[in-house]
Amino acid sequence: MINFDFFAPTKILFGAGRESEVGKQVAAFGGHRVMIVYGKKGGHIEASGLLERVHKSLRDAGLSYVDLNGVVPNPRLSLVKEGIRIGRAEDIDFLLPIGGGSVIDTAKGIGYGIANDFEMEDLLYGRVKTDKNLPIGVVLTIAAAGSEMSSSMVLTIEDGMMKRSYGHDCSRPKFAIMNPALTYSLPTYQTASGAVDIMMHTMERYFTPTDTDTSLTDRIAEGLMVSVRDAAQVAVKEPENYEARATLMWAGGLSHNGLTGAGRVSDFATHKIEHELGGMFDVAHGAGLAAIWGSWARYVYKTNPGRFAQFGEKVFGDSDSITAWENWCRSINMPTTLAELGIQPTDAQIEEMAEKCVFGRNGHIGFFQPLNKEDIAAILKMAR
CATH class of the missing domain: 3.40.50.1970 (Rossmann fold)
Incomplete structure (x- = not known):
């Protein structure tokens, strides 16, 4: 660490x-x-x-x-x-x-x-x-x-x-x-979008450039993600299932209070890219993250393929982590592309979002694999 x-x-x-x-x-x-x-x-x-x-x-x-x-x-x-x-x-x-x-x-x-x-x-x-x-x-x-x-x-x-x-x-x-x-009355879409956000807050910390031993933090993160994986699938079908709602509510706080990133560098590139989608198209944050992450992952996975395989095996029981993630998103009716999200940004809009994304950030975002404006535009085009 x-x-x-x-x-x-x-x-x-x-x-x-x-x-x-x-x-x-x-x-x-x-x-x-x-x-x-x-x-x-x-x-x-x-x-x-x-x-x-x-x-x-x-x-x-x-x-x-x-x-x-x-x-x-x-x-x-x-x-x-x-x-x-x-x-x-x-x-x-x-x-x-x-x-x-x-x-x-x-x-x-x-x-x-x-x-x-x-x-x-x-x-x-x-x-x-x-x-x-x-x-x-x-x-x-x-x-x-x-x-x-x-x-x-x-x-x-x-x-x-x-x-x-x-x-x-x-x-x-x-x-x-x-x-x-208090969360029983949430629309199913909002429940699912929230579950994605919780997962992503941990995933942004899980995909790290830190190469020292972070196995303890890994186990904490993986356990949280498995619990959210399962609870989300219950909550979207049984809105008044108290235990599923309780798991999601407690996991939401733990996913973003720093616990799942302790001892390592976090990435948060997908979040920054999605913020520009939210700014331009006013989409639900979690749904936007779901629509982008697979394309980000396919763009950067060669940086550390072993990390992706570990994520897939520990969280989904499948070393093909990107496909497993997208299948989970679909199981709770979350999008995995921008088209499924209901938006089709033009090349000009993508260039604008990429420019805004690096504005004031020394020309790049992310740490797992640093991304410049051209990288961000390529990811958004893949996500269409």
Whole structure:
């Protein structure tokens, strides 16, 4: 293993009904004036009664709150800026996203903006850095992004539709409430897309250039992926299977809190390529990853064929890992090409995405096999 830091400070409250404890947790972490961040006004968070249960828990703890709704998939910087404006005016000192990765990342962005004096574009484009954010707690309703335990945030800058990220341990949530039953109502497509995202967060760490012994981390990663492989196939057929939902929810956090990458260099090239798809075509993140990974794999596998064979054998029982992965994706109705994803980018659009992908990144992405603009364009064309 190479030298590494591992920091996972998020307190997890896992199980049925735990959202009733949210007020107590916010107060315990020093919150007084809370901004609740969630998705569509009048949507499931409200209609299911979850928002009112959270309101009641906060009131019972003697806390005040304001609501901010309107978060969309591939979350927009414009709403983050609106949240910053409201948060400053309301003297907000704690952020409480209810939802999944898009909502959590929006809250992280709002926290950065309130806690610092800079333009958010400067943070996202790497012109400034910070170690300051407001404290954040999460009520998780989607098992996918792992943002509830991670240090990362991804936002879409509408000017140019650029998806950019920033990560620092200061943005790791103080607590995350995980009630698997809150995911029962997710559409099947969203459940499957989330499962792919969880798998990919581990796969991006599994395909590593590190050539020292990382067998312990391998076993942790492989066990997590096997569990997600099986749970996803159950959850898409039995939406109210608590154990399958519980496995996906817990795996989502573990896949992205750094555990499955400890002691080695991660890749994350497929994620960066998909971010440009999301920015241009507004596709579901996990589905976009599913549509790209096979082409990335076929492009780079000669860098370390043994790694691919190990992945296939340990996770799918098949040394032909690329085909096995694509077969699993199809088993949960996820796409394996851009055409199956429902988009057919032109050569010009592919060139634009490839250019954006390396913009501000020294002309390349990835570490398993570093990729330049031409490589990225070739992968996207293969994926069509």
